[in-house]
Amino acid sequence: MAKKAVNEMSFLDHLEELRWHLIRIILAVVIIGTVAFISSRFIFDEIIFAPLEMSFPTYDLLCKCANFINVETSFCGDKIPLILQNRTMAGQFSADIWTAVLAGFIIAFPYVIFELWRFISPAMHANERKHSRGFIVISSLLFFLGVLFGYYIICPLSINFLANYSISSKVDNQIDISSYIGLVRSSVLASGIIFELPIIIYFLTKVGVVTPEFLRKYRKYALVIVLILSAIITPPDITSQIIVAIPVLVLYQVSIYISKLVVRGQRKKAKA
Known part of the structure; x- marks a missing residue:
């Protein structure tokens, strides 16, 4: 049976179409997640727990920088003073699954992203579909860059700071595995989503929610929000917050430029 045209589809038809896209997305995540579950030993030892070793690339780089400027730092220590433990029967199994x-x-x-694009692309004009083909590549690239930023910057900075922070020598840091993995998970996902800011601004501009003038006008408020966000997802030291804030501010500036291009294209189309 031929697929219905978009303008002939009812609301329930759209819901049915969306349902099948979501089913395919879930299947893809489950299949790849199953492979990841089978390879969990490697993922935990070589990726998740890697920031617990002082040989982690971020620590090594920051230690060299500290030695270069002759500053004492915890990045040059022998080991991170932190012991992971599991306090529940299903704790390790749950950590493995999630x-x-x-x-x-x-x-x-x-x-x-491809499935979501397939769902919304029939509603686009042919010219819009042509110019949005790079959307999947760009959004994926930004997401992976954000994930890497969270893993190599936010995670080690947070782990090193919190593990070395102490109110007394009588207190040892024996951290539950769910707390540690939660920190890694939130840092990686939050960074991946934050790096999607240019894509989000692109669509918000397309539908008329934001404009370049609006983004410029509220730039100073955006700066405050970025600093607050940096304070939330990083340890409470100014260096870490600045390291996180700089790329987010760059992304915000790029978003203004993207919004400007979208508005310029819409004005040209309106004149034509």
């Missing part, structure tokens, strides 16, 4: 789901979503992200 980590596999997270890995499945991250790896399947390009396919997730």
Whole structure:
């Protein structure tokens, strides 16, 4: 049976179409998550727990920088004073399952975006579809860059700071595994989503919610929001917050430029 034209589809037809796209997305995440679950030993030892070792690339780089400017730092220590433990019967199994789901979503992200694009593309004009083909590549690239930023910057900075922070020598840091993995998961996902800011601004401009003038006018408020966001997802030291804030501010500036291009294209189309 031939597929209905978009303008002939009812609301329920759209819901049915969306349902099948979501089913395919879930299947992709489950399949890749299953492979990740089978490879969980490697994922935990070589990826999740890697920031617990002082040989982690971020620590090594920051230690060299500190030695270069002759500053004492915890990045040059022998080991991170932190012991992971499991306090519940199903704690390790739950950590394994949710980590596999997270890995499945991250790896399947390009396919997730592809399915969402397939759902909305029939409503676009032929010219819009042509110019939006790079959307999947760009959004996936930004997401993966955000994930890498969260993993190599936010995670090690947070882990090192919180593990070395102490109110007394009588207190040891024996951290529950769910707390540690939650920190890694939130840092990686939050960074991946934040790096999608240019894509979000693009669509908000397309539908007329924001304009370049609006973004410029409220730039100073955006700066405050970025600093607050940086304070939330990073340890409470000014260096870490600045490291996180700089790329977000750059993304905001890029978003203004993208919004400007979208508005310029809409004005040209209106004149034509």
